[in-house]
Structure formats: C-alpha cells, structure tokens
Amino acid sequence: MINLFEIYSDEHDVKAVTEVIKRGKSWADGPENKIFEEKIAQYVGRKYAAVFNSGTSALHSNLLANNIKRGDEVIVPSFTFISTANTVLLAGAKPIFADIEKKSYGLDPEDVEKKITPKTKAIIPVHYGGAPCIEIEKLQKIAKKYQIQLIEDAAEGLGSKINNQMVGTHGDSAMFSFCQNKIITCGEGGAITTDSQETIEQLHLFRSHGREEKGISYFNSTKPLDYIKLGYNYRLPTICAALGISQLEKIEDLIKKRQAIAKEFDLRLKECRQVKTPYKSNHINHIYQMYTIEVPVKEREKLQQKLLDQGIMTKIYFPPIHLEKLYKNKYKYSENMLPVTEEISKKVLTLPMHPKIKLEEIEYISKSIIEYFR
Numbered sequence: 001m002i003n004l005f006e007i008y009s010d011e012h013d014v015k016a017v018t019e020v021i022k023r024g025k026s027w028a029d030g031p032e033n034k035i036f037e038e039k040i041a042q043y044v045g046r047k048y049a050a051v052f053n054s055g056t057s058a059l060h061s062n063l064l065a066n067n068i069k070r071g072d073e074v075i076v077p078s079f080t081f082i083s084t085a086n087t088v089l090l091a092g093a094k095p096i097f098a099d100i101e102k103k104s105y106g107l108d109p110e111d112v113e114k115k116i117t118p119k120t121k122a123i124i125p126v127h128y129g130g131a132p133c134i135e136i137e138k139l140q141k142i143a144k145k146y147q148i149q150l151i152e153d154a155a156e157g158l159g160s161k162i163n164n165q166m167v168g169t170h171g172d173s174a175m176f177s178f179c180q181n182k183i184i185t186c187g188e189g190g191a192i193t194t195d196s197q198e199t200i201e202q203l204h205l206f207r208s209h210g211r212e213e214k215g216i217s218y219f220n221s222t223k224p225l226d227y228i229k230l231g232y233n234y235r236l237p238t239i240c241a242a243l244g245i246s247q248l249e250k251i252e253d254l255i256k257k258r259q260a261i262a263k264e265f266d267l268r269l270k271e272c273r274q275v276k277t278p279y280k281s282n283h284i285n286h287i288y289q290m291y292t293i294e295v296p297v298k299e300r301e302k303l304q305q306k307l308l309d310q311g312i313m314t315k316i317y318f319p320p321i322h323l324e325k326l327y328k329n330k331y332k333y334s335e336n337m338l339p340v341t342e343e344i345s346k347k348v349l350t351l352p353m354h355p356k357i358k359l360e361e362i363e364y365i366s367k368s369i370i371e372y373f374r
C-alpha cells in the first residue's frame with residue numbers, strides 16, 4: 001500500500017528524545033519546551049510562541065485568551081478540518097460558516113464581509129494543505145475595518161508564504177499543528193504564535209490550570225502558586241518538545257522535498273484534462289502538506305476505489321463541516337448553503353504526499369489516474 005503520508009525522522013530525532021528520557025527528570029515543562037517556543041517564534045517571525053499538546057488545544061486556548069465567549073460569533077470556513085469550527089463551539093461561541101474561493105480554497109472575503117454582524121469577534125482563515133490563503137491581505141483589511149481578531153488556522157501551513165511573507169504573520173495570532181501528518185511533527189502538538197504579550201500570558205494560564213506562575217517552575221518550586229482562572233492541562237510533553245526542535249531543524253529540507261514531489265506529480269498529471277492539479281502562482285510558496293487534485297464529481301468515488309484496489313491510499317479533505325451531523329442537527333443546516341465549498345468538496349481527492357515517496361511511486365500513482373480516465 002502506498003500510504004497517504006509517512007513520518008520523516010532521523011537519528012537526530014532519536015537522540016533528542018533519548019536525551020530527555022535518559023535525563024530522568026523534567027519530562028513536563030522542561031527546558032526544551034521554552035527552546036521549542038523560541039525557535040517556532042523565530043521561524044515564523046513573531047515575538048512569541050506557546051506550545052500545546054495539540055493544534056486543537058492551542059486554538060481553543062487562543063479563543064479563550066482573546067475573550068471569545070458565549071454570545072459571540074466567529075467566521076470560519078466549512079472546508080477545513082472539523083477542529084477549526086469545534087474550537088469555536090468549545091469556547092461557547094457560534095461558528096458562522098463563510099464560503100471559499102476556488103484557487104487556494106481559502107476564505108472568500110466577499111462572503112466573509114456579508115456574514116459580519118455586531119456579534120462577530122473573529123475571523124479564522126485556514127491555509128489549506130500548505131497553500132497560503134490567497135485573500136489573506138483582504139481578510140486582514142476586513143478584520144481591521146470591523147476591529148475584530150484575525151486568527152490564522154495555519155495547522156497545515158508552517159513555512160508557507162505569500163508575497164514572501166510567512167503564513168502566521170498576517171493575523172493577530174496563528175495556530176500551527178504538529179500532528180503526525182504535518183510538515184514537522186512530534187506525534188501530537190500545536191503552537192500559537194503572536195506579537196501580543198497579553199495573549200501569550202493568557203495562553204499560559206489556560207494551558208496550565210489557570211495557574212499564575214510568573215516565571216516560577218511549578219514542578220521545581222516549593223512556593224504555593226495562585227490559581228486565578230479555570231484552565232486545562234494542555235501542556236506539550238517535554239519529550240515531544242525535544243522532538244519538535246529536532247524536526248524544526250530540517251524543515252527547509254522537508255519543504256524542498258515536498259515541493260520537488262509536487263512538481264513531479266504536476267508534470268505527469270497535466271496531460272490528463274479531467275484532473276486539476278493544485279493552484280500555482282509566482283507569489284505563493286506552497287509547501288504541499290497535502291497534494292490535492294480536483295476530478296469530475298461523477299468520477300471521484302470510482303477513481304478512489306480503483307486507486308485503492310491498486311494499493312494507493314487517497315482521502316477526501318474535506319467534507320463540509322456544516323453538513324456533518326453535529327452541525328446539521330445543532331443548527332438545522334442543509335445543502336446549498338455554501339455553493340463553492342459544496343462543489344469543491346465533491347471534487348477533491350488528496351493523493352499520497354510525504355518526503356520519502358519514491359519517483360516510481362509517483363509514476364505509478366500518476367499512471368493509474370491517467371489510465372482510469374483513458
């Protein structure tokens with residue numbers, strides 16, 4: 001079976017993790033957590049980063065840190081992983097779905113603006129599959145005009161750029177995921193990056209039981225500390241932070257590998273008129289966390305089955321969130337609510353993409369697709 005993704009790791013990763021294990025202490029809240037945060041902030045180009053045990057816990061905490069609560073509305077795409085909308089629900093607010101554009105599958109600014117009400121507190125654009133949301137600058141202007149937060153869901157986009165500007169530096173804050181299918185991974189993990197000291201202080205509270213630590217390490221101190229808020233335990237284990245540091249060191253190489261693989265797919269699939277390959281443009285730096293093609297609606301299921309029969313794993317990223325049972329039942333949503341989202345989600349098929357994929361495998365996958373349409 002050719003898998004949709006595989007984890008890339010090397011002896012440096014093993015060494016980094018082993019060192020923490022052998023140390024036999026500070027497996028929680030260890031020095032590697034801070035180092036990982038500094039390195040992520042520096043890589044993205046923001047003052048601060050806070051790491052979490054998942055992208056979901058990071059985004060949830062970030063909404064709370066920005067005082068998003070019951071009665072508030074947050075505009076999100078429906079064409080994304082369910083966590084983008086779920087975190088809004090977890091914060092007690094209402095996710096309002098806006099449609100996407102057809103190139104990068106990012107939020108459509110026109111539809112976003114139509115959905116703004118006095119209750120809107122934030123917009124969460126998603127950088128789909130490592131493609132920067134191409135309308136991010138317009139979304140920035142809208143957020144400014146209505147004085148609402150712009151929170152980037154860059155779970156899939158670490159290292160992606162638009163007009164030479166790093167994804168994660170357009171919003172007031174951004175979330176990245178380090179789950180195992182992402183560009184760099186520590187198994188599970190996430191981060192928030194921001195220039196706001198106030199946000200980062202709030203994030204620290206929500207991450208660790210609402211405990212006011214003021215630079216004191218809870219595990220190494222005899223001092224009683226105050227609990228001033230209701231918080232969670234959303235901390236990233238130190239073993240994962242050490243792995244994250246080691247993975248981050250090779251990010252540029254990992255991105256280059258993915259981009260070279262995408263080029264090979266593009267080259268082969270362009271001869272097939274029924275296949276639309278991912279959007280390309282000189283002003284974007286797509287990092288291909290996913291390589292997603294579009295095929296005719298009527299053919300997708302049969303193509304997916306045929307590829308599976310030939311040992312090729314593919315997946316549909318994403319079925320629209322507003323049509324998932326949870327949302328349909330809660331808000332009585334039905335079809336024809338978001339025409340572009342619904343159309344695109346019927347056409348997309350994500351192909352295997354990871355740095356270790358072989359040229360013969362790319363050749364085999366491409367040929368199987370071309371042969372199917374023949």
Ligand SMILES: Cc1ncc(COP(=O)(O)O)c(C=O)c1O
Nearest residue numbers: 054055056081083084155177179
């Ligand atoms: C767009 C998007 N948002 C949020 C998440 C949630 O991240 P995590 O799986 O690390 O909780 C993911 C990860 O799969 C994602 O792809």
